[in-house]
Amino acid sequence: MRAAVLASLVVVASVAVSSSAFGWQGTQTCYPSGTYLCDPGEQPIQVRWKYRCVGYEINELGSSDLPRTADGLIAPEVIETINQSFDTWNQVDCSDLSFVYIGTTEDNTTEYVDSRGCEGNRNVISFRDDAWPYASTSAFALTSVTFDPNSGLITDSDVELNTATHDFTIGDDDVVIDLKNTMTHEAGHFxxxxxxxxxxxxxxxxxxxxxxxxxxxDDDDIEAVCTIYPTIEEDRVCSNPPECNAPTDEDRGVDNGCCAVVSSREDAPFPLILGLFLAIGYVVRRRASSQNCS
Ligand SMILES: [Zn+2]
Incomplete structure (x- = not known):
């Protein structure tokens, strides 16, 4: 029998995970509780992808704020801007993490779709034109990362861009909310x-x-990605789409093939008014669900 437990937790804080001289922080989970904040004696685990080749897809509609084709689909220059954001991380020499653009998709799902299996779940970049489905309408974007809390291995990352309440632009002229600026940041969460x-x-x-x-x-970002994904294989070549990049039951430390705990974490920056600056706020929303076989 399966039992599902849903819980929610809101944390307004930031927790230092790294111990380096730099300021970067990794998303963490705690073993064995699977929570974000570790109890005494618990082990913090870095949330990360299992393999170095990570695919993503872009919702085919794009946004009405940004160029579209005559068919009403996302324009090539918008796709290219998003790809450049991911490529910025790909180009770090001391890391062999490789993001791979798979293509556009009708999908705009923002959670791990376990029913599709490892091959069917998609990491999707979507634009929210009609409404921003979260409380913080001032947020530019939100990245949801779903991971196995026992191993820290990611099963899914999805980015939503808040075009409902913000004007995104591409290119260097008349910049408002720069898509490349935002997406390079979100790729770091990803x-x-x-x-x-x-x-x-x-x-x-x-x-x-x-x-x-x-x-x-910045050097701080480079230190982060090279610490989590140091180069193992020079000149890594990824297939497109990449191989299945989700934890197995062996990775999760379970042996009956059915017990898993999945957490989803979302966060976003908040801009303040007047163009002066900047948001100083940090919200972590976490949903945790567990499935147990007995
Ligand atoms: Zn952020």
Missing amino acids: LGLDHSQVRVSTMFFSAAEGETRKRDL
Whole structure:
């Protein structure tokens, strides 16, 4: 019999996970509780992808704020902007993490779809034009990372861009909310990073209108990705789509093939008014569900 338990927790805080001289922080889970904040004696585990080749897809509709084709689909230059954001992380020499653009999709799912199996779940970048389905309408974007709390291995990452209440732009002219600036930051969450304390870093938690400095990585961001995904294989070549990148039951430390705990974590920066700056707020929303066989 299966029992499902749902719980929610809101934390307004930031927790230092890294112990480096840098300011970056990894998204963590605690073993064995699977919570975000560790109890005494618990082991923090870095949330990360199992394999270095990680695929993503982009919702085919894009946004009405941004260029579309004559058929009403996302324009190639918008796709290219998103791809450049992921490529910024791909180009770090001391890491062999490789994001792979698979293509566009009708899907805009933002959770791990276990019923589709490992091959069918998608990591999707979507635009929310009609309504922002979260309380924080001031957020530019939100990345949901679903992972196995026993192993820290990610099963799914999805990005939602808040085009319902913000004007996104691409390119260098008349920048409002720069898509590349935002997506490079969200790609950091996508790979398992939390917010950094370094103000000039891509993973700093806030951004102002017109900001573009997060398009390029700071040394702090590079230290982060190279610590979590140090180069194992020079000149790694990924297949497209990449191989299945989800934890197995062996990874999870279970032997009956049916017990798993999956957590989803969402966070976002909040801009303040007047274009002065910047948001100083950090909200972690966490949903945890467990399935037990007995
Ligand atoms: Zn963020």
